[in-house]
Amino acid sequence: MLASASPAAALGPAPHDLDRTHVDVRFYPDGTFQIDVLNPPDWLLDALEPLSPNPSATLLEGEARERRLAELTGTFAEWVWMMFDGTRIEAFPEYLPAPPGPGTDPSRPPMGTMRMRGAAPPGATRFSFAYGIANDPYPMLITAGDGTLITHWVGGPVESDAFDIAALTPPSRWSVILTYLKLGFTHILPKGLDHILFVIGIYLLSTRLQPILAQVTAFTLAHTITLGLTIFGILSLRSSIVEPLIALSIAYVAVENLFTSKLKPWRLALVFGFGLLHGMGFAGVLSELGLPRSERLTGLLSFNLGVEGGQLAIIAGMFLTVGWFRHRPWYRARVVVPISLAIAVVGLYWTVTRSARG
Incomplete structure (x- = not known):
């Protein structure tokens, strides 16, 4: 219904698109509800401005940006569908600016909130939601009047499943496994360009399988450690620090490929260290809003x-595309060097732009 019309498809990729939208739905015993839609303010303004009847071409930051977002609540309302028993009810959002500072979770970017309050129609039993601006899957937390809490992933600018307001049922274990397997895979392919380039950089070091597997094992072990530590609140680092360092790690592995084809001890140690950083990046995707508590x-x-x-x-x-040629005498000059150079340039560019965003 909404996917073809989503304006977000035209926006540039964020470091972690799955961490860009969160929706919190709360139903209260008196029949009222509150829905909070959270987005990074810069991204939200970029999405809403072209849809406004009077778009502004001025680059806005800080308080001016927050004031403009407050003016765009009417435009936002046109792209939100709150459905009770299949009937859409009108939204009257108010904009709550992103709190100053890193917030309670410094690994996540600051989020502005579009808040909508209202009352469910008398006798309504089922609720569904759609957010036409979102172009990537996002978590929707639903809290029933009795306190039951479930997490549901919505597949971008489409309508969610319909939920029984009076009897929320937590997802089964198999449903959770399948949902998060898919989210993890698609976070790498096709959406994780930074991680794709890093793994390609690892692959290009050597024509032998053993060095590739050694690096992948070190990287996997490292990001598994920090993913778990960050998710459970033991370790935390601001995304404004993590994301530029991830970009720098991409540039490093690519540059080293230009000077050697042997797996040095320091390369393995650095790949492990870079894996720790990438794990924090993955954890930003699976923040508190993104994992079912049960x-x-x-x-x-x-x-x-x-x-x-x-x-x-x-x-x-x-292996299937360039691996066939890895024993040819021209493989390094025509494959490894140009691809590594391209990856290094992209990694350095991302390092600068992500650092500038702060």
């Missing part, structure tokens, strides 16, 4: 397995 560990492990599947698919793809 199956938190299941969701975490399933997402991680999906990520590994995506990484192995990249390596398999490289």
Whole structure:
């Protein structure tokens, strides 16, 4: 219904698109509800401005940006569908600016909130939701009047499943496994361009399988450690620090490929260190809003397995495309060097732009 019309498809990729939208739905015993839609303010303004009857071409920051978002609540309302028993009710959002500072979770970017309050129609039993601006899957937390809480992933600008307001049922374990396996895989392929380039950089070091597997094993072990530590609140680092360092790690592995084809001890140690950073990046996707509380560990492990599947698919793809030529005398000059140079340039560009965003 909404996918073809989504304006977000025209926006540039974020470092972690799955962490860009969160929706929190709360139903109260008196029949009222509150829906909070959270987005990074810059991204939300970029999405809403072209849809406005009077778009502004001025680049806005800080308080001016927040004031403009408050003016665009009417435009936002046109792209939100709140459905009770299949009937859309009108939204009257108010904009709540992103709080100053890193917030309670410094690994996540600051989020502005579009808040909608209202009352469910008398006798309504089922609720569904759609957010036409979103172009990537996002978590929707639903809290019933009795306190029951479930997490549901919505597949971008489409209508969610319909939920029984009076009897919310947590997803089954198999449903959680399948959902988070898919999310982990698609976070790498096709949406994780930074991780794709890093794995390609690992692959290009050597024509032998053993160095590739050694690096992938070190990277996997490292990001599994920090993914778990970050998700469970033991470790935290601001995304404004993590994302530029991830970009720098991409540039490093590519540049080193230009000077050697041997797996040095420091390369393995650095890949392990870079894996720790990438794990924090993955954890930003699976923040508190993104994991079902009843199956938190299941969701975490399933997402991680999906990520590994995506990484192995990249390596398999490289073997199938350029691996056939790895023993040819021209392989390094015509394949490894130009691809590594391109990856290094992209990594350095991302390092600068992500650092500038702060």
